[in-house]
Amino acid sequence: MKKxxxxxxxxxxxKYLRRxxxxxxxxxxxxxxxxxxxxxxxxxxANIDMNNMQIVSGIGCTGRISGYIKxxxxxxTHGRAIPFASGLKLANRNLTVVVFSGDGDLFAIGGNHLIHxxxxxxxxxxxxxxxxxxGMTGGQxxxxxxxxxxxxxxxxxxxxxxxxxxxVAASAGASYVARWxxxxxxxxxxxxxxxxxxxxxxxIEIVSPxxxxxxxxxxxxxxxxxxxxLRDRSRIDNSANPTEIPITNYGEIVIxxxxxxxxxxxSESFEEGxxxxxxxIEK
Amino acid sequence: MKDCNFKIVGFGGQxxxxxxxxxxxxxxxxxxxxxxxxxxxxxxxxxxxxxSQLVISSxxxxxxxxxxxxxxxxxxxxxxxxxxxxxNTDGVLFYDLNxxxxxxINKKIKAFSIPATKIAEDLGNKLFANMVMLGFIAAHTDIVxxxxxxxxxxxxxxxxxxxIDLKAFDLGYHYAENANKE
Amino acid sequence: xxxxxxxxxxxxxxxETREIVIKKERCKGCNFCxxxxxxxxxxxxxxxxxxxxHPPKIVNSDQCLFCGLxxxxxxxxxxxIKNNETEPEKEEKPxxxxxxxxxxxxxxxxxxxxxxxGDIACAEGxxxxxxxxxxxxxxxxATEIAERMAKRLPFLDGVFIQFEDEIASMAGxxxxxxxxxxxxxxxxxxxxxxxxxxxxLGMMTETPCxxxxxxxxxxxxxxxxxxxxxxxxxxxxxxxxxYGSITLCPKSPQEFFDLTIVAFNYSEKYRLPVFILTDAxxxxxxxxxxxxxxxxxxxxxxxxxxxxxxxxxPYEAESNLIPDFAKAGDGYHYYVTGLTHxxxxxxxxxxxxxxxxxxxxxEKINTYSDDIIILEERDIDKADIVVIAYGITSRTVIxxxxxxxxxxxxxxxxxxxxxxxxxxxxxxxxxxxxxxxVVVEMNLGQIVLEVERxxxxxxxxxxxxxxxxxxxNIDDIVKAIEELAHEKK
Numbered sequence: 001m002k003k004x005x006x007x008x009x010x011x012x013x014x015k016y017l018r019r020x021x022x023x024x025x026x027x028x029x030x031x032x033x034x035x036x037x038x039x040x041x042x043x044x045x046a047n048i049d050m051n052n053m054q055i056v057s058g059i060g061c062t063g064r065i066s067g068y069i070k071x072x073x074x075x076x077t078h079g080r081a082i083p084f085a086s087g088l089k090l091a092n093r094n095l096t097v098v099v100f101s102g103d104g105d106l107f108a109i110g111g112n113h114l115i116h117x118x119x120x121x122x123x124x125x126x127x128x129x130x131x132x133x134x135g136m137t138g139g140q141x142x143x144x145x146x147x148x149x150x151x152x153x154x155x156x157x158x159x160x161x162x163x164x165x166x167x168v169a170a171s172a173g174a175s176y177v178a179r180w181x182x183x184x185x186x187x188x189x190x191x192x193x194x195x196x197x198x199x200x201x202x203x204i205e206i207v208s209p210x211x212x213x214x215x216x217x218x219x220x221x222x223x224x225x226x227x228x229x230l231r232d233r234s235r236i237d238n239s240a241n242p243t244e245i246p247i248t249n250y251g252e253i254v255i256x257x258x259x260x261x262x263x264x265x266x267s268e269s270f271e272e273g274x275x276x277x278x279x280x281i282e283k
Numbered sequence: 284m285k286d287c288n289f290k291i292v293g294f295g296g297q298x299x300x301x302x303x304x305x306x307x308x309x310x311x312x313x314x315x316x317x318x319x320x321x322x323x324x325x326x327x328x329x330x331x332x333x334x335s336q337l338v339i340s341s342x343x344x345x346x347x348x349x350x351x352x353x354x355x356x357x358x359x360x361x362x363x364x365x366x367x368x369x370x371n372t373d374g375v376l377f378y379d380l381n382x383x384x385x386x387x388i389n390k391k392i393k394a395f396s397i398p399a400t401k402i403a404e405d406l407g408n409k410l411f412a413n414m415v416m417l418g419f420i421a422a423h424t425d426i427v428x429x430x431x432x433x434x435x436x437x438x439x440x441x442x443x444x445x446x447i448d449l450k451a452f453d454l455g456y457h458y459a460e461n462a463n464k465e
Numbered sequence: 466x467x468x469x470x471x472x473x474x475x476x477x478x479x480x481e482t483r484e485i486v487i488k489k490e491r492c493k494g495c496n497f498c499x500x501x502x503x504x505x506x507x508x509x510x511x512x513x514x515x516x517x518x519h520p521p522k523i524v525n526s527d528q529c530l531f532c533g534l535x536x537x538x539x540x541x542x543x544x545x546i547k548n549n550e551t552e553p554e555k556e557e558k559p560x561x562x563x564x565x566x567x568x569x570x571x572x573x574x575x576x577x578x579x580x581x582x583g584d585i586a587c588a589e590g591x592x593x594x595x596x597x598x599x600x601x602x603x604x605x606x607a608t609e610i611a612e613r614m615a616k617r618l619p620f621l622d623g624v625f626i627q628f629e630d631e632i633a634s635m636a637g638x639x640x641x642x643x644x645x646x647x648x649x650x651x652x653x654x655x656x657x658x659x660x661x662x663x664x665x666l667g668m669m670t671e672t673p674c675x676x677x678x679x680x681x682x683x684x685x686x687x688x689x690x691x692x693x694x695x696x697x698x699x700x701x702x703x704x705x706x707x708y709g710s711i712t713l714c715p716k717s718p719q720e721f722f723d724l725t726i727v728a729f730n731y732s733e734k735y736r737l738p739v740f741i742l743t744d745a746x747x748x749x750x751x752x753x754x755x756x757x758x759x760x761x762x763x764x765x766x767x768x769x770x771x772x773x774x775x776x777x778x779p780y781e782a783e784s785n786l787i788p789d790f791a792k793a794g795d796g797y798h799y800y801v802t803g804l805t806h807x808x809x810x811x812x813x814x815x816x817x818x819x820x821x822x823x824x825x826x827x828e829k830i831n832t833y834s835d836d837i838i839i840l841e842e843r844d845i846d847k848a849d850i851v852v853i854a855y856g857i858t859s860r861t862v863i864x865x866x867x868x869x870x871x872x873x874x875x876x877x878x879x880x881x882x883x884x885x886x887x888x889x890x891x892x893x894x895x896x897x898x899x900x901x902x903v904v905v906e907m908n909l910g911q912i913v914l915e916v917e918r919x920x921x922x923x924x925x926x927x928x929x930x931x932x933x934x935x936x937x938n939i940d941d942i943v944k945a946i947e948e949l950a951h952e953k954k
Contacts, residue, residue, distance in 0.1 A: 011486070028540075037536070056640070074801045082633075091648070094794060095794055112633075
């Protein structure tokens, strides 16, 4: 192909990307690009007005997603994507607000915000890309690092029990909960569409390969090997109870569309409460 | 009216803050003088010593705190014991006869007493003692006009208590103070 | 590059052509496409791309079913199925006057004279200024502001939310501001310490909002129900890095009302979080507050761009140094980041961009400092000694000044209503003509450092400190005035 035709040929996703920032900073074999593709497909399925779509992320490899998707996008501080997004959504309910961030950002430094936003059922879609480690800072233990896995701050293997992300989200009150791997692109896209359509707190965990940082510290640095491993270890079970499916270092990864139980979101409850009060006052 | 400091002391639940709020409203909004009100209360919602103070002036109030007071109103023994010392030697003391036992005090101090709690109980609830006291104060000082206080009561208290509060106020206002002046 | 398949759609005369396109320059050589292609259409090539990776090549083109799996699993957007019947790109939406219905300002019915607490006056000031989003966390002595907002906002089509902590509160009001709402939070020292992280984000992203600090005794938990003025420097230097900041300091409930409106105006005009620093006395004090009719006071709203999305750069500041806003949801697709960024909002990690970005954050406040600085002066022309104070302390010094005047000393009074940017110019001017400054503050020496800096070559400065939890003794202030007045120059 001639050089000129490269420029003429536009990847269909390019219109949703900040093309002037490509190629992205992510390492070879990183799952994040696949996650973006699935996300865009999901938004199309859900028929969302892309101008109303607001992408909010925190800090970390996944935090950079907001900088590559060409929508109104906010790259906030470490762990604070969810409260920032809550403000955005509550102040203008016409907006569709998506938080796209990593496991360390959402569950370590930002853990408190996540459980409270889930409890309030704020109308947000939170997509957590879980790679089991802090990638951008060079491989420190995350709240998701499996017992026995190595990191630069767990040089003798991690002793701490990790969070089961879908379990935490479901227990805290999320009204939609799913888990997929980056490889399950089609199912992931379907889930994203459902999450966007749920008026409430939706949570999707994407188990995503990080060959360069997690892989290298854990004898799985081959990108293809790692994605094959995710394929081989995962089992789809939509009826699984999200609180009972923790992820271990080598064991089965149960994936699926676990919970879809809509309930009034924060704004609806708020409005309902005020409406009742107004009625009482008018009487 | 002379510039003066005013302090009211009691325990939580006696309506100390409300009393000084009503008084402050009457003086600042209806009489047109300057008032700065501050308050302090213990961590307990009920029963702890509670006090509130007003700095009243015909011009702008600068220093907002009351270190020495010209008028001291006490509705509890603890408040009396704790705060009597900050009353100026030519000051005025108002106290609730049912709640406070007064010791022998400097003769320059004018002391007025009223069985506010008893009067309030006869009216139905001892919670009205603060309004009885307010009426009593209005009758014996020139810091506020009685009419302004009544307006302030109407604006401040919950509508269902306006009538009874005004009645309590009047009972205090017309209470014939006797024998307790020393 | 690619294979071409021509098909005809049923029921149409349109021909559809599909092909695989590989954008070799984007490939990072993970080989996912090669491995996962169900028909083994792809193979790793011998060729190197610019970055030294081997992009895939098409070998069994006739086997391709155009299933699109390669496109989906490529992490680098480097391969796709081109459908020549792809939908045409929609024209970008022109500027529309989107109204965010939720925030149509409902005029406050609070109008007239009230005997009102400082904290409540602050909340009413915010409502008057058009604030319709409050995010906060309870803390003495600022809680009454949140409580008032919780009561009032829902009936003005606004939103009150009690967040899980102050970190979330600050992040939340920034988000709300980007959604178009005027937003505010209120707290005290411990809360400000937590908020400072996102205050920095607000400064870097130039997000208008108001942060109220009702100061209490400190450091740490300090004196929760008592007062202090020891967060003065924190307001300027609290979050890491260089940025221009604005801090206002009210002395009474009336001024708490007035300055809250000014704070909103400044935040909207200069695009930054603006601080109001008061203290537990003013916060809890009750005095007469006059609330004027709704249109009486000037209200400034942020400036939205008139440019079309394709011409708009979110951080392009004209000579006025302040970039225009774009409305969320209007199709501008801006990117906002706490990283050092250029005028497109893109992170750029170079010395030049850092210099340009940060310098503008500082300069936009310096440039307008004359408009931002508000001072109250009394008797300065004839004075030998000038007493400088702010907030509640500016009231306690008045009786001291009167006393000193009775002793024959010529005393002037300078009240700092704007603390930051610091009124360097004016203090420097005054310093040339007087014998000395007496700085009275409820801390062990903060603003005095700034006064010294501006006064040093011309005159001396004396501090009357107080650790907080009480109020200055008037005689201490008088003594300091006397000492300075009788000092040999």
